[in-house]
Amino acid sequence: MDSAEFHAAVYHVVRRIPYQRVTSYGHIAKLIGMPNYSRLVGQALKFLSRDVEPPVPWQRVISSAGTISSRGPGTNGAQIQREALEAEGVEVVVGRTGEFRVDLARWGWFPAPGTVDIGLSLTPAGAPGTTDGAGVDVT
DNA sequence: ACTTTGGCTTTAC
DNA sequence: TGTAAAGCCAAAG
Numbered sequence: 001m002d003s004a005e006f007h008a009a010v011y012h013v014v015r016r017i018p019y020q021r022v023t024s025y026g027h028i029a030k031l032i033g034m035p036n037y038s039r040l041v042g043q044a045l046k047f048l049s050r051d052v053e054p055p056v057p058w059q060r061v062i063s064s065a066g067t068i069s070s071r072g073p074g075t076n077g078a079q080i081q082r083e084a085l086e087a088e089g090v091e092v093v094v095g096r097t098g099e100f101r102v103d104l105a106r107w108g109w110f111p112a113p114g115t116v117d118i119g120l121s122l123t124p125a126g127a128p129g130t131t132d133g134a135g136v137d138v139t
Numbered sequence: 140a141c142t143t144t145g146g147c148t149t150t151a152c
Numbered sequence: 153t154g155t156a157a158a159g160c161c162a163a164a165g
Contacts, residue, residue, distance in 0.1 A: 003162080025147055036160050038147040043162070046146060061146080065153090069146035077146070095153090 006032070010044040011052070012119035017060040020089050021109035022102050024064040030113050042069070059084035066108075068092075068100040 001009070009032045017023055026038040034040075045058045059081045062068050071077045082092050082100045090107050092100050102108075 026149095029147090034161095036148085037162090038160080039145065040147090040161060042146040047163095058146085063146080064148060071146050075146095081146085097154095 006034075006037070006040065007044045007047070009118045010041055011048070011056050013116060014045070014056050014058060014061060015054060016116050017057055017109055020107065022060045022062050022085070022090065022104070022107050023109045024104075025061060026064050027110050028061065031111070031116055032118055033113065060109075062102060066101050066104040067095070068102070070099065 010028060013028050013031050024038075025041040026035070028041045029035055029037040041061070045056070045061060048056055048058060062081075068078045068081050078100060085092050085102065090102060092102055095101055
């Protein structure tokens with residue numbers, strides 16, 4: 001797939017992230033079938049224009065450690081992201097060094113690869129397993 | 140064409 | 153958890 005398809009797949013998957021759920025860049029890469037493209041997922045979201053037709057909930061994508069990427073001191077992207085997450089009810093805590101983090105055990109959404117539609121032909125036909133992908137139910 | 144730079148990950152300590 | 157180091161891949165410089 002070329003970069004256009006990659007972007008499309010990323011957006012597609014990100015849009016599949018349920019309300020009040022978050023996932024990681026790396027997991028999205030896995031879902032698409034390219035485990036080592038985690039950084040490119042970040043770029044795809046970075047290149048995303050802010051007024052695409054079906055909005056892409058990019059705020060539901062954070063690092064695998066459950067922290068919101070700061071994107072540098074001069075930017076307020078992390079703050080925006082935090083507000084967006086809290087706005088939909090996701091609990092965001094502030095670390096001791098001031099970073100925002102989300103409890104992945106509670107809000108994380110990590111369905112097995114192949115169980116979500118990525119909008120491309122590589123989705124296996126009768127994908128077994130969870131179609132819900134309700135991550136961890138530790139309550 | 141080479142070097143840096145990212146909304147990253149994993150493994151190891 | 154928190155760093156540190158080594159991979160990773162495309163876009164900028």
